[in-house]
Each structure stands twice: as C-alpha cells, then as structure tokens.
Amino acid sequence: MARFTKNRWTSAIIPALLIHIPIGTVYCWSVFKQLIADQLHASPASVEWGFSLAIFFLGMSAAFAGPMVEKNIKKSALISMVCFVAGFAGTGVSIALGFLPGVFICYGAIMGAGLGIGYLTPVKNLMLWFADNRGLATGIAVAGFGLTKAIASPVMEYLIGSIGLVNMFYTLAVVYAIMMLVGFLLIRRPAGWVYDPATSYVSRVSILKKPVFWGIWLAFYINITCGLALISQEKDILHDVLKAFPQYAPLSPSAFAAAISGIIGLVLAVDSVLNTAGRVGFSTLSDHLKRRETVYQVIFVISIAVCLLQVCTNSIDRALLWAVLMMLFLVNAGYGGGFSTLPVLLDQHFGTKTVSTTHGLTLSAWAFAGLSGNQLASFVVTHAPDQAHRYAALIPVLIVLFIIALISVSLVKAAGKRVAVA
Template sequence: MKNFDNKWIRAVLPALLIHCSIGTVYCWSLFKGDIATYIGRPVSEVEWAFSLAIFVLGMSAAFGGKLVEKDIHKSSLLAAIFFVVGMAGTGFFIYQKSLIGIYVSYGIVMGIGLGIGYLTPVKTLMLWFAKQKGLATGLAVAGFGLAKVIASPLMEELLGERNNDGVLVNPANVYTMFYILAGIYLVMMVIGHLLLKKPAGYREESVQSRSFSYRKVLTNKTFIGIWLMFYINITCGLALISQEKGILAFIGFGAIGLVSSLTAIFNAGGRIAFSSWADRFKDRNSIYKIIFLLSIAALLLTVVFDGINQSIAILIIALLCIVNAGYGGGFSSLPPLLSDRFGLDHVSTIHGLALSAWAWAGLTGNQLSAFILEKTQSYTMVLYVIMALFTIATFISIFVVKPDKVSLGNEESNKKEQIAAG
C-alpha cells in the first residue's frame, strides 16, 4: 500500500473524482427545458431548483466546515450519499411530475452533497502540496469547472434525439438519465471517498481540542474583505455568463455552442492558471488584483468599441473568456489565500464560511443582469455595472485585504504544515 500513499493517489485523484461528479450541477441548462416540458410547468418555475442548489451548496459548506475538519472520510461519504440520492430523487420526482419534489431533491438534498463534497478534498490537497497550495486547489477545482465539458456529451447522448422543435423524441429519457448518472457518480464518489487520505504526519486531534470562534472570524476585517471581493467576482461572473447566449445571438454570432465550450475551457483553465500563478507571489492576494484588473481592461476595451452594439465578435468572445477565467480563478485561489491569512488548522471551516458568498451570489448574479436588461434593454449597460463592481472589488483587495496573517490562536499551525510537507 505504500506505493499508493502519495499526493496524486491520496489527494489529487479523489479530489478530481469528487469534483468532476458534483460539478455536473453546471449542466443544468442542458435539460431544464426538457424537465419543464415533461412536468408541464414554465421554465421560470423549474429554474428555481438550480438557484436553490447553489444557495444550499454555499450554506451547507458554511455550516459543514466543522464536520469536514473533524473527519474527511465521514464528510466524503455523506457528500456521495446526499449527491447521489438527490440526483436519483430528481429523476423520481420528474417521473411523478412534482415540482416541489424536484426542489427538494435537486435543490436541497443534492445541494447539501454539493457543499460538503466541494469542501472535503481542499484542505487535504493543501496538506499534501504545502509549497504549491494554489496548484493543488487549482487542479481539484478545475474538475468542478471541467465537469460540464466532460458530462455534456454524455447527457446529450442519454437524452436522445429531438424533433424539429427541439423536443425530445422520447420524453422519458429526461428522468432515466438521472438514474443512470446517479449510478455513475456513486461509483466515482465512493472511489474518491476510499482513496482520500491526509498525510501521515498530520494529526487532527490537537486541532479539534482548541476552540474556534465564529464571531472572531466573521467580524474580522480581512475575512469580510475576502468575502466581499469573492462575492463580487462571482456576481459579476454570473451576471455576464448568464447572458452569454443572448449576447452572442444579439451580435449575430452563430457558433454559440463552440463559444460555450471555449469559455468552459477558460473557466477550468483559469482555476489552475491563476491559483498556481499565485504560488509565486509573496502575497497571494495579488492574484485577485490581477483577475479584477484584467476583467476591467476587457470590459473597458469592449465599451470603447461602442459596447455590445458594434463591437467585433472577437472582442466579445475575448471578454467572455477572460471573465470566465477570472471567475474560475477566484474559486481556486480562495482556499490558499484563507490559509495564508488564517492558518491551515481551521481552513475548512473558514473556507466554508467564505463559500456562503457563493450562496448569495447565486441568487443575485443572474438576477442583476436580468434586471438591468429589463430596465434598459442594453447589454452595454450590463457591462458598465459589472465594470463598476469589479472596480469596487479591486479597491477592497488593495485597501482591506492586508497581507498580515490573522492570529486565531493556532500557534502550532506552521509546525504542523512543515511536518505534513515532509
């Protein structure tokens, strides 16, 4: 078994298996219309299942951090159970044509699996890759981003043929797909659960014996600053990404599917590139300044060329790719930044609290751009608002998130990190 006790088998592979499974939540747009058609409800009503899933993801991560700190094997198994039961339950309630059942299974049960599963491998990765925390978390979180690219062709195959109106030839495929996927992801997540293991030199017992103050973290200026800039980055990303198809159709660009795949690749690539790039900086927060400034530059360049109305397609595609990359990079760069500021001992708990920003951004990002479009009928105005928000995030990164490490009474954290690194 000694040959298997290395960072690739015990950290990277299980993290990818777990994240490539739960990341399929981003495939929602592929089948939401089919669900609405089958159960006879408007898409707008069905859409709330996805919003609920993202909200529960963030909140379950916020409240599940303590569980993850205590026992990653229990948390990884619970993540697999909740996610798979939620997915299979979604298929059952689609068959029953129960919208409330879909909300509960996809939004709440699966959402809990998402939150705990997202959080579980992160600290283990940083323990195995003590000197390359950004690369480690980037590799895992990239799995979450790549899941859509990997799973989309499989889902399309399982859904089967469509008629000229885009309606499934065999409507029953929409719920049988969930049963098949539940089986596949059960195998993947259980294997990830069995392989996941912290380095032999790291002991958790002494961590649990020390008290952790939620109040001290939640009222800390550095944490508040990180939470706000993380929230803004997700809100801006979702505000633009949610309008991706509409923007491309507005400028008359036909290859929307190709651009969707390209932006998904940038989303996943940004998760590895930005977080591993941050490993080279003395202050890891510098990567957020770069993400925000690149996004502002891309937005400004597009606006200078008369916004969405007259800008050439290559500028719009570049903008979508840059914002997608920064969106992904913001996720993967978060755990190492929190580790630098607060230490590794309670990083799963603090990371979970920070992910509550994802929960609220999931409820506000799409709605922000939809509200602006309803009031102004202008995609360019959406760009102006997003640019203003990115500017605020830049100021927060510069003036609020200082490079000093915050003391939470974890004096042994650095020693344990060195032991874990070997």
C-alpha cells in the same frame, strides 16, 4: 518529508477529482432544464429555482460543514456522496412523478447539500499533501469541478436521446455513486497528521468579527456575481453582436438561428476550457507570489480592462466580435481562478489548521451570488433604455462592481502587509 509526499496522488488528487467531477455536473443544468419544464408542464422560470436552490444550499452547507471536514474527512466524503447521489436520483423520481416541488427538494436542497460538503472536503487535504505547491494542487482539483460541464453535457444529451430524461438521472446516479465511493475509499490525510481540537477549532463568530474576512468575502462574492451575470447573458450578447454582421443579413430566420446555435455552442465549450485553465493557472500563479491577494488584483484588473475595451469598441464600431469574446473568455477565466485561489488566500490570513472552517464560511458568498447574479443581469437588461442592444447596459454595472472588488481585496492586502511587518 517523504512520508508526507508518498501516495499523495492516490490519497489527495485522484479522490478530489472523483468527488469534484460528479458534483460539477450542477453546471450542466441548462442541458435539461427546458426538458424538465416541458415534462412537468411548468414554466422555465419556475423550474429555474431548482438550480438557484442548489447553489444556495451548496454555499450554506459548506458554511456549516467546515468543522466536520476539519475533524473527519472520511465522514464528510461519505455524507457528500449520499446526499448528492440521493438528490440526483431523487430528481429523476420527481420528474417521473410529475412533482415539481420534488425537484426543488431533491436537486435543490438534498443534492445542494452534497455539493457544498463535497466541494469543501478535498481542499485542505490537498493543501496538506502538497504543502510546497498548495495553489497548484487546489487548482487541479477544483478544475475538475469547472471542466465537468464540457465532459458531462454531451454525455447527458446522448443519454437523454437514447434512454430518456428520467433514465439519464438514474444511470448517472449509479455512475456518480461509484466514482464518489472510490473517492471516499481513497481519500486520507497525510501520515502523521492528527486532528487537534485545541488548534483546529476556531469560533465562527471570531472569524466573522474580522474585517479581513469580510473584505475577502466581498471580493469573492462580487467576482461570482459578475461572472454569473455575464454568463447568463452570453446567448443574448452573441445574438446582438452577430445579427449586425452583414454576412448574416441574407440568411433566413432558421438559417440564422442555426448559425447562432453553432457559434454559441463553440463559445460555451471554449468558456468551459478557459474556466478550467483559469482555475489551474491563477492558483498556480499564486504559488509564485509573495501575497496571494495579488492574484485577485490581477483578475479584477483584467476583468475591468476587457469590459472597458468592449464598451469602447461598442461605441466605435457596433461591438466588435473579438472584443466581446475577449470579455467573455477572460472574465470567465477569472471567475474560475477566484474559486481555486480562495483556499490559499484564506490560509495566508487564518492558517491551514482552520482553513476548512474559514473556506466554508466564505463559500456562503457563493450561495448569495447564485441568487443575485442572474437576477442582477435580468433586472439591468430588462430596464435598459436601448432594448435592441440591452446587454450593453450590463457592462458598466460590471465595471463598477469589479472596481469595488479590486478596492476590497487591495485593502485586505494592505492589512496583511501590516500584520506581517508587525
């Protein structure tokens, strides 16, 4: 056993972070999307497709890259680095040329492919190196993806202010290339592990035929969709709540905007921290539970409870701020926890030998949620009968979706128990 634990930090955790931290900057899109729109004389709505395509290609590339990751982790790490860095730098070139389709191609398709392959690459490796604490290991690595926004956003803002938007892309492309190259050089499987095609290969069709897979896929998809729907409305939610506070009434429009901006900045920072804490905390909790589905049940019950709490306080006293913040923070933590707990849940049902393939296929839910989450929120708030508090119409929809997700994962848990008994 000692040979499997020797150097596991330098062979698994550190390279995972060196890969996941750069690709996690996809969540920093809001820092520069308006600047891209201004520089290319395009509407923010049209530019937004760059991010949507990045998430879509992330999920779809992961869905197809699983077997490659199973077979050759070095190859997948290298391909991820090349695609991500080329796409990130290419985005800068596209902006410099004033070519919006180039942003879609580079940031969306090329960088998106690097995101998916890079996200998938370290996961099984961590589960092999940390066989006794698989949830904790994957949680720590995936936490790097979630925490990046808090770290990289101020760095990007500083670079944009000092050297400009295009040069920011070039500079960080070099930094990320170095980080991911070191990750590529360090990452390796445990000594004694050998790829066995006979046991490691699994037909994607056979996986897709299993109802358990679709139960997990649906629960994962709903968790991401609800998280993105709520996150996309955070500014409007806080604006609607705070404008009802009497202490803000005397403020001029500019002073009110400044106050809102400061509060939103603080909330987003806390969101990032709690997203990261959720990734580590929920996955670590799964290590101490008999059934991994229990963590998803906890996530969905908490999410339903805080959404119901917000609805109740809104009907009683104009949406108390503490209830709104509790909803935002805990749903965000569960959003992060759903990502980190997914690999060990799939391991429980399909086995470690094929986890890269099953994990990749399940991440296709991320691709579709990336397209549907924001659109769902936009549709609901646009058609809300009370436009003064249009965000409130979104909460009941989220409650219904979380209930469906809870039912889905509960059925998966029941099926797993039957198999275990048999």
